Amino acid sequence: MQQRRPATDLHQTYIDILALLExxxxxxxxxxxxxxxxxGVARQLQERQNTAELQRRFRGLHPADxxxxxxxxxxxxxxxxxxxxxxxxxxxxxxxxxxxVRTWLIGGTPHHRLIRIAESLDPxxxxxxxxxxxxxxxxxxxxxxxxxGRTLLQQADAYPPQSVGRLMSLEVVTVRDTRTIAxxxxxxxxxxxxPDHLDRxxxxxxxxxxRGAVSLQSLVVTSPDTAIDAVMERDPLAFRPTDLAANAxxxxxxxxxxxxxxxxxxxxxxxxxxxxxxVDFIRVTSEKEALAMAGLRGAEDxxxxxxxxxxxxxxxxxxxxxxxxVATRFIGLxxxxxxxxxxxxxxxxxxxxxxxxxxxxxxxxxxxxxxxxQLSDATRRHLLRKEMVVGLLNGLVWGSxxxxxxxxxxxxxxxxxxxxxxxxxxxxxxxxxxxxVPFALHRMGRDPAQGxxxxxxFVTDSMxxxxxxxxxxxxx
Amino acid sequence: MQQRRPATDLHQTYIDILALLExxxxxxxxxxxxxxxxxGVARQLQERQNTAELQRRFRGLHPADxxxxxxxxxxxxxxxxxxxxxxxxxxxxxxxxxxxVRTWLIGGTPHHRLIRIAESLDPxxxxxxxxxxxxxxxxxxxxxxxxxGRTLLQQADAYPPQSVGRLMSLEVVTVRDTRTIAxxxxxxxxxxxxPDHLDRxxxxxxxxxxRGAVSLQSLVVTSPDTAIDAVMERDPLAFRPTDLAANAxxxxxxxxxxxxxxxxxxxxxxxxxxxxxxVDFIRVTSEKEALAMAGLRGAEDxxxxxxxxxxxxxxxxxxxxxxxxVATRFIGLxxxxxxxxxxxxxxxxxxxxxxxxxxxxxxxxxxxxxxxxQLSDATRRHLLRKEMVVGLLNGLVWGSxxxxxxxxxxxxxxxxxxxxxxxxxxxxxxxxxxxxVPFALHRMGRDPAQGxxxxxxFVTDSMxxxxxxxxxxxxx
Numbered sequence: 001m002q003q004r005r006p007a008t009d010l011h012q013t014y015i016d017i018l019a020l021l022e023x024x025x026x027x028x029x030x031x032x033x034x035x036x037x038x039x040g041v042a043r044q045l046q047e048r049q050n051t052a053e054l055q056r057r058f059r060g061l062h063p064a065d066x067x068x069x070x071x072x073x074x075x076x077x078x079x080x081x082x083x084x085x086x087x088x089x090x091x092x093x094x095x096x097x098x099x100x101v102r103t104w105l106i107g108g109t110p111h112h113r114l115i116r117i118a119e120s121l122d123p124x125x126x127x128x129x130x131x132x133x134x135x136x137x138x139x140x141x142x143x144x145x146x147x148x149g150r151t152l153l154q155q156a157d158a159y160p161p162q163s164v165g166r167l168m169s170l171e172v173v174t175v176r177d178t179r180t181i182a183x184x185x186x187x188x189x190x191x192x193x194x195p196d197h198l199d200r201x202x203x204x205x206x207x208x209x210x211r212g213a214v215s216l217q218s219l220v221v222t223s224p225d226t227a228i229d230a231v232m233e234r235d236p237l238a239f240r241p242t243d244l245a246a247n248a249x250x251x252x253x254x255x256x257x258x259x260x261x262x263x264x265x266x267x268x269x270x271x272x273x274x275x276x277x278x279v280d281f282i283r284v285t286s287e288k289e290a291l292a293m294a295g296l297r298g299a300e301d302x303x304x305x306x307x308x309x310x311x312x313x314x315x316x317x318x319x320x321x322x323x324x325x326v327a328t329r330f331i332g333l334x335x336x337x338x339x340x341x342x343x344x345x346x347x348x349x350x351x352x353x354x355x356x357x358x359x360x361x362x363x364x365x366x367x368x369x370x371x372x373x374q375l376s377d378a379t380r381r382h383l384l385r386k387e388m389v390v391g392l393l394n395g396l397v398w399g400s401x402x403x404x405x406x407x408x409x410x411x412x413x414x415x416x417x418x419x420x421x422x423x424x425x426x427x428x429x430x431x432x433x434x435x436x437v438p439f440a441l442h443r444m445g446r447d448p449a450q451g452x453x454x455x456x457x458f459v460t461d462s463m464x465x466x467x468x469x470x471x472x473x474x475x476x
Numbered sequence: 477m478q479q480r481r482p483a484t485d486l487h488q489t490y491i492d493i494l495a496l497l498e499x500x501x502x503x504x505x506x507x508x509x510x511x512x513x514x515x516g517v518a519r520q521l522q523e524r525q526n527t528a529e530l531q532r533r534f535r536g537l538h539p540a541d542x543x544x545x546x547x548x549x550x551x552x553x554x555x556x557x558x559x560x561x562x563x564x565x566x567x568x569x570x571x572x573x574x575x576x577v578r579t580w581l582i583g584g585t586p587h588h589r590l591i592r593i594a595e596s597l598d599p600x601x602x603x604x605x606x607x608x609x610x611x612x613x614x615x616x617x618x619x620x621x622x623x624x625g626r627t628l629l630q631q632a633d634a635y636p637p638q639s640v641g642r643l644m645s646l647e648v649v650t651v652r653d654t655r656t657i658a659x660x661x662x663x664x665x666x667x668x669x670x671p672d673h674l675d676r677x678x679x680x681x682x683x684x685x686x687r688g689a690v691s692l693q694s695l696v697v698t699s700p701d702t703a704i705d706a707v708m709e710r711d712p713l714a715f716r717p718t719d720l721a722a723n724a725x726x727x728x729x730x731x732x733x734x735x736x737x738x739x740x741x742x743x744x745x746x747x748x749x750x751x752x753x754x755v756d757f758i759r760v761t762s763e764k765e766a767l768a769m770a771g772l773r774g775a776e777d778x779x780x781x782x783x784x785x786x787x788x789x790x791x792x793x794x795x796x797x798x799x800x801x802v803a804t805r806f807i808g809l810x811x812x813x814x815x816x817x818x819x820x821x822x823x824x825x826x827x828x829x830x831x832x833x834x835x836x837x838x839x840x841x842x843x844x845x846x847x848x849x850q851l852s853d854a855t856r857r858h859l860l861r862k863e864m865v866v867g868l869l870n871g872l873v874w875g876s877x878x879x880x881x882x883x884x885x886x887x888x889x890x891x892x893x894x895x896x897x898x899x900x901x902x903x904x905x906x907x908x909x910x911x912x913v914p915f916a917l918h919r920m921g922r923d924p925a926q927g928x929x930x931x932x933x934f935v936t937d938s939m940x941x942x943x944x945x946x947x948x949x950x951x952x
Contacts, residue, residue, distance in 0.1 A: 010730075064731055196732070222665070253755055275732075279728075294837050295836065295837050296837055317870060345824075349937070353796060353937075368767070
């Protein structure tokens with residue numbers, strides 16, 4: 001990974017490559033309009049230069065930068081770039097791009113090229129993208145990667161998705177607890193190449209049970225004749241392959257870790273989890289969550305076909321349509337009241353909308369509390385009480401303002417008072433629902449980030465319409 | 477940091493401590509109801525045991541865990557716990573808790589204790605929280621920390637907020653380019669203690685200009701008589717103290733880094749940026765963004781006073797009220813149409829709501845593109861075209877469904893057709909606005925995550941009402 005330099009100004013590199021591709025396209029378009037035989041030598045030379053320049057740029061790119069640029073290219077350019085990469089570069093890039101783009105690229109690549117690409121991958125990386133590759137490709141690859149690779153692949157496959165086992169690397173450097181620092185340093189020098197993100201070595205006993213961990217730092221600063229047993233950290237924090245990756249990720253964040261040992265149920269060392277895999281995991285998960293809250297089923301390639309995009313968004317739109325129809329039935333109940341006083345129709349969306357907004361503020365705070373695992377039944381009671389008081393306060397302030405404005409505008413004081421009362425009540429309901437819905441979803445074992453906002457808006461819309469029109473029907 | 481073990485089950489630790497505090501409270505309540513002299517020896521012993529057990533638990537906690545637990549305690553318990561910590565523990569915890577809780581704790585701590593806490597902090601950590609401490613405390617601390625600490629503090633203070641200079645550590649281990657590995661290893665052994673997250677040493681020339689970086693790994697695996705110059709990575713990626721912290725954070729994510737050198741304009745090494753500071757920065761920033769999108773001005777302590785919470789949420793509620801009033805003016809235009817056909821009032825919120833939802837899906841995708849710096853003018857054209865086609869497609873599907881349902885329900889075919897047409901048009905407008913608004917905000921140098929959703933909902937509400945009622949007025 002370290003051979004090719006990261007781009008110091010990636011955005012500029014991206015712009016440069018776009019320009020080269022643009023030029024490439026122009027040359028291609030010119031070529032199509034002309035008979036091949038009649039193309040001048042100068043033009044052919046120009047084309048060849050352009051292609052060579054593009055390939056030179058790609059060769060110099062860090063895999064992460066190459067993946068980034070592939071994500072940002074529109075379909076034609078992306079196909080052209082992808083085709084120009086050799087299998088080693090393509091293998092590095094396919095690991096880096098996000099899931100939606102990876103599926104797109106794999107879908108358009110011929111079988112034989114996919115096999116060559118898959119064969120160029122490390123076992124860890126192959127395991128990481130194995131689910132995205134067609135089964136025929138994987139069976140060919142399994143046949144060709146040899147015994148060791150196959151075993152590694154099976155081991156990773158054995159763990160559930162979202163587990164530590166899927167994220168961990170099987171490249172572990174272990175040290176016997178009976179050795180001295182000098183012996184360990186000598187062994188390392190013989191190995192010559194060490195895995196990435198190696199901040200510490202794991203110490204095991206004769207049966208491969210994890211005993212401790214010793215940092216490279218202490219190897220470097222401690223006198224060489226010291227026993228490993230004397231400098232190692234005993235019983236370091238370790239995870240099991242079946243643990244949730246999210247829990248391990250929180251430990252990395254909380255304790256500022258670079259690597260963690262992974263042990264099986266009997267305490268034997270089976271793998272190593274490193275900060276780079278965890279950062280990728282956090283990025284993918286938080287992105288998914290952000291998109292899910294906006295009603296997208298999954299990450300979406302910016303350049304995905306229209307049909308696919310429409311499908312990705314349809315579930316939420318259907319739910320929205322359904323809840324909107326049900327919520328507006330509360331308006332239907334009061335159609336005769338509206339006919340008598342049509343300004344109610346104008347004002348009612350305001351009551352519903354401000355309720356939805358305060359409720360969503362509460363939901364955001366509660367979801368954040370769950371993300372940090374800081375909510376208990378005691379805090380629920382406290383939060384419920386507090387949020388309802390905040391709702392009352394906000395209701396008094398903004399309800400009076402809205403009611404006053406509406407009352408003056410329609411020159412009808414009673415209308416203003418009804419509006420104020422409806423807003424105060426709706427804000428208090430919004431606060432209560434905003435606390436209770438995420439707690440209920442969490443208790444049911446569901447992710448509160450995904451359904452809370454829909455349910456909340458459904459309640460605040462319904463109640464906004466019902467309270468405002470109901471109070472108006474009663475008092476006006 | 478490594479002395480105290482991270483909790484293997486932090487949630488359980490949290491529950492245990494809550495139980496101890498609960499017991500503490502019960503004992504206190506009993507004591508208040510009794511004359512001090514009449515309290516039995518047994519009761520007094522029980523109280524002392526409880527306090528001792530609490531302090532024992534706190535002493536065993538990792539600072540990050542202590543911070544976590546402080547965040548999750550309600551005000552009374554938090555005060556009690558905070559008071560029980562000695563200044564060293566308090567100093568470690570105050571660095572770990574989030575901004576809102578830190579302000580709360582500092583606000584309730586007497587001047588002389590704050591000074592002792594501040595004096596227990598590393599210069600790096602002191603610089604990190606300096607803005608939250610009262611000016612009187614800081615001036616007392618500046619007087620007492622000595623020349624070196626003062627210089628460090630000034631240096632960090634000199635850089636703008638959100639810059640690399642604010643995040644970087646000034647503890648740097650440098651190596652002259654003229655040395656051999658054996659010499660460097662010897663120097664390190666003399667130092668005995670190295671800073672955290674030291675994955676590589678920075679190589680400088682005689683004028684302290686950054687020449688390269690050498691990893692601890694290569695120190696360990698390379699033959700000792702090799703020259704540093706021969707094993708070092710030349711011209712490593714480096715940032716300047718004035719660079720945006722967000723750019724450096726992206727480099728850490730993209731290239732899986734543990735540490736980066738920070739150099740001044742002349743290329744002299746001035747500091748070191750490590751992955752732990754970057755992970756904290758990413759967490760704080762993404763949290764702020766998520767809360768801002770839900771309309772909260774800043775992170776909010778779950779147990780903040782009601783008035784403070786209400787103020788934190790008021791800006792957005794005011795904006796919401798304002799836009800809602802303006803959007804509903806489009807309903808006001810058609811009050812006579814509604815009076816004639818009151819079912820329009822019932823159906824119009826559906827048209828507005830589904831427009832807001834599709835538009836927000838588009839906004840979420842575009843904001844994500846900006847976060848990854850993958851959007852250019854060429855992609856804007858592509859996205860605009862594509863999103864509008866997706867909007868048309870979704871409009872045809874869901875507009876027909878909604879129109880059909882409404883038409884059948886009110887037994888009026890024309891009403892259904894008007895609703896379908898309004899939904900199709902509103903979805904296409906939502907798609908266009910969903911692309912253009914984040915691009916416009918970005919071009920104006922503003923964060924598209926913060927205003928896009930408000931502006932979008934304003935447009936889709938207004939247009940939802942206007943199109944539906946306007947078409948109805950014209951055709952029905």
